[in-house]
Amino acid sequence: MATTDKEVKELIKREYEHGFVTEIESDTFEPGLNEDVIRRLSELKQEPEFMLEWRLKAYRRWLEMDEPEWAHVDFPKVDYNAISYYSAPKKKEDMPQSLDEVDPELLRTYEKLGIPLHERAKLAGVAVDAVFDSVSVATTFKEPLEKAGVIFCPISEAVQKYPELVKKYLGSVVPAGDNYFAALNSAVFSDGSFVYIPKGVRCPMELSTYFRINAANTGQFERTLIIAEEGSYVSYLEGCTAPMRDENQLHAAVVELVILDDAQIKYSTVQNWYPGDENGKGGIYNFVTKRAACIGKNAKVSWTQVETGSAITWKYPSCVLRGENSVGEFYSVALTHNFQQADTGTKMIHLGKNTKSTIISKGISAGRSSNAYRGLVKFGPGADGARNFTQCDSLLIGDRCGAHTFPYIESKNKSAIVEHEATTSKVSDEQMFLCRQRGIDPEQAVSMIVNGFCKEVFKELPMEFAVEAGKLLEVSLEGSVG
């Protein structure tokens, strides 16, 4: 994901070529949501008629829905009319003009994460004129991807260039009316990634997207759609970072994965949205719907997530295992600190014969945070010989935090087998004393112990992501001891 200056310059050029930057800058919507806003959004994105209809239908559904309240999280009501649904980047003169003007605390964090200097500047919202997500990688590796027939582009581009694919699959896994936030996203999604892997193709490289939310950026309602045709394979990485802001920000993304016969998608996320400060001020509300449909036989999907950011995280990457012998995996590390709240887990819906699923969840709570695992394992009547293995481990740091586990099992098939293991442990004084007795700093000790706890999940991550995830834990845990 390292990007050279040359590539950045190319991107800048590219943006200007599209005339996009100027357009966005002059075009920030007033807060508020109504059909007019959606029409304007769709028009601005030059979408075909079907897309507008789809959005409006979703919006009408959303109006009839109520905000869900069942999660183990607590937050003031979101005023949906106080949000701007199309917010362009801040004007350059309002942004910090150089790294010297950026909060040193934030820079220190980036430095620890090993993010290269020019990247740091962009992350901090310095007026470097390169806003790029999936576009960057697509540009960098355009040729080999094209050669392989892989499509990797912003979803707004896909809507225009591949309307048939979008029409066929958008909303096929997460229908617009699936839940409150999915409906909202369907109505107003701004951008996101689109990936199409043709039959029999093994995507020649890992695809990655770095989402960056600036308050004024366009990432809050992103939408991702990945389609793996028969016998294909792709590993997709998603990194999320956001600068610090005092206001809470809503992030309601939808990710849909479609997997056909013998195909496999590996989807990895390192989520580090701004968690709020040590007093619980600010931070992202991360309400995300992620779901994979294993339609074909022997289809396989793995979700691996490392969730360290956000004030509130509310997400359940799920697998619908329809195809015979299809496999769903969920590997998760969720870390909460200070006043963060996380309610996360997965749903494994076994519909086909001999479908298998594995859930490994590692929850770490520090400070006054609250961390809940919520998982559903469901077996339909046709799920003969299906099995699930679930392991949920919680680790507590200090005694003011909380861990909760809510495993739900529903079975309509007697032959289905479920195994469930759960543990709760603490970073003990004895472990800390041992580390410190060997000369290790207390903070480094905690991070080492926590990394050890997460090992089973980290080994599922692609190498460079695993390294980043380890560092991220260290940074996220700062101030958790003493």
Added chain:
Amino acid sequence: MLSIKNLHASVEGKEILKGINLEIKAGEVHAIMGPNGSGKSTLSQVLAGNEAFEITGGEVTLNGDNLLDLPTEERAREGIFLAFQYPVEIPGVSNLQFLRTAVNAMRKHRGEEEMNAAEFMKLAKEVSKQVDLDPAFLKRGVNEGFSGGEKKRNEIMQALLLQPKLAILDETDSGLDIDALQVVSNGVNALRAEDRAILMVTHYQRLLNHIVPDYVHVLAGGKIVKSGGRELALELEERGYGWLGIKDEDTSN
């Protein structure tokens, strides 16, 4: 090197150490013996800086500097090493990673270059052989699923790696069979050096056949009740703690 003067310590409001006095010079090996519950581990932990214990009086200096003001990790970096009686497990953290982190923390403190993974691996393999521990143990989680004897050998391996100024060995002999005792003793004897002191805590005298101490102290009821040379240990073996007017529920071995 280490000077303990009238040290008092308590845990959960209960006084355990009731005025310990002890002088240890570089190059010396001291043995502290005493019945179970006499405060041997408490003394070891207090010297290493375990915050579960409260110092209620007295002073401890290391080469003239006040030790009691330093947090645990700084004492360690000043050269105090404790081989634990009951080493804890740290699941998922490999021994190798743990040890390299420790060694590098010490090196950093001394202003030396940190060791990279390959260099450290080489060193760790050599040292693990010294205590007859299969290098495969380096890859396992810290003490995770180790047998009692393996844990003890692992502790001595750490002392050999970290090369402390003062090594405190808390019941490093307990739970070892004869062969393992020999291996561990060889490790400890390899630690003996002009510029290093060793404080050995043991319930039994048999360890002292392998590691011959310069001084022997008997701890009872939180105080050192008798000090002497090597012969004191032999006398204790022969006559039991009762000879000193100390009750002990277990002196057999």
